[in-house]
Amino acid sequence: MTLRVLIAVLAIFTLPFAALAQNGPLRIEITEGVVEPMPFAAPNFVAENPAANEFAERLARVVVSDLAGTGLFREVPRDAYISQITSFDAPVQYADWKAINAQALVTGAVNVNGNSVNVKFRVYDVFSGTEIGSGLQFAGTTQGWRRMAHKVADQVYTRITGEQPYFDSRVVYVSEQGPKDKRRKRLAIMDYDGANVQYLTGSEHLVLAPRFSPTGDRVLYTSYETGFPRIYVLDVGSVQRRVLESQEGSMSFAPRFSPNGQTVVYSLASGGNTDIYRMDVASGSSTRLTSAPSIETAPSYSPDGSQIVFESDRSGSQQIYIMSANGGEAKRISFGNGRYGTPVWSPRGDLIAFTKQSKGRFHIGVMRTDGSEERLLTASFLDEGPTWSPNGRVIMFTRETQGASGASSLYSVDISGRNLKRIPTDGGASDPSWSPLQR
């Protein structure tokens, strides 16, 4: 079977805008816990030429979907609008937007010339009657129009929350088909919101747990292509793959890149014992980091690359430990009731996300890197495998339903525990890995 995969690589380079005005009164302080979402309006963008008509509404719709999807913003229904935005440069009638209680207003304009799209936008603080930050303009292609909407939404999100953005990002995951006892799996990649799905492998071989490189250009994953689990690295642009670890008589799995992308940490199972190794990607030389008779797996680097968090059952049950990136003595950080696995260091460095099993239920949770302040964010029959949004605010994970017709889907949840939602995918989906913010 031949699979033809078309990958469009879109790179947009933006200059930082000069006048950052983020100290205005309109601000969502996420850390204080947002209970009531901020109402906002994002009317259809202004089409500056006829070719732009088809994008005017679509762009605004994606901006709305991104912002409302965070749970921090709520769209004011469009049928409430008193004013319409028909010109990007005309003065905003603040009173009309105040009257419908839109605290923030996002306006935009789009111009299409052949395959190129130009998008401009502005963000207003309606109640203080001021613009938040400067207007900004992006260029892209008609095929890449959704990325431009994500860029706009990222700017709005950042200007109002003060947080780093995350909408212009992708997720690599395992797409699943077929019944539970004959499941077929293949690697897929999509926008963070489920759009633009592309398949990276066929489903003739079982594949597990893809993981993005720090720049999003490569993906590590485990495949049974040889009949035995082995680690592969796949170039997202060319879809070319190569086996990374192929030690005869052993199995390798659970790979993750180091923050500089030059090293891979992974598990190797041999003779009934699973330990953690690290490999220099360029030379292929590997170093053993743990040597206990217990199961050591699911390693994940700290953002500065100096430490590795992993799970081990050396105490008798799965628990989370941290060791130096060079191996050596490890410190246990999980002490609650139950089993803890699949730890992932947050991109901000402050938290560890994990899977917890307790009393027959599964949870996604976070704790500080010293194990304190454990908080469970979800509970279900089977939740596992957290991955962090590029800004460390949101966690995506796998949720599997129970029973003979059980199936997997992707969900995301804010680290506050709010805004749990399913990510739309075509068929079953598992093992998400969130990319860094695209450039």
Place this chain on the structure above:
Amino acid sequence: MKMITKAVLLTSVIALAACSNKSDFEGDDFTDLNASSGANAGANAGIIPGSAGDPTSIAFFQQSVGDRVLFEVDQSSLTAQGRATLDGQTGWLMTNSDYTAIIEGHADEQGTREYNVALGERRANAVRDYLVSKGVPSSRLRVVSFGKERPIEVCSAEGCYAKNRRAVTVLAAGLTG
């Protein structure tokens, strides 16, 4: 206010043909087994070679010797029943020395993916180590773990989980190099 951002666009479209390969496991060699019980197939029955009545057949190994052992929750130690099954496997493998085997370790769905791969490997090796200790040459045995990826029973209850926590000795004819 200024429109100050420039954008550069780079689009490349790359078409690639992914490789195709044959199915990687699932025991394609073992289809069309004779459904009759090996125990009832007497010497006079006219044994069909390769059928479950043929004591040198894979079907006989699967049905009469027993190709799998089961494990307790989160355990990889062999039960008394498991050891008895493996004693039978040892005898059969010693008699039918042309066969090699891959021991597949599996876990139930109550566990995280990576841990279950490691747990399945432990189970497969427990079987391998036992067979080797009883005299089966280690060169004839390989192990693989499928973790929780290949359940044979699909309900989410202990009755199914108990059958999924298994190590299956999958025979292949001919010695591997």
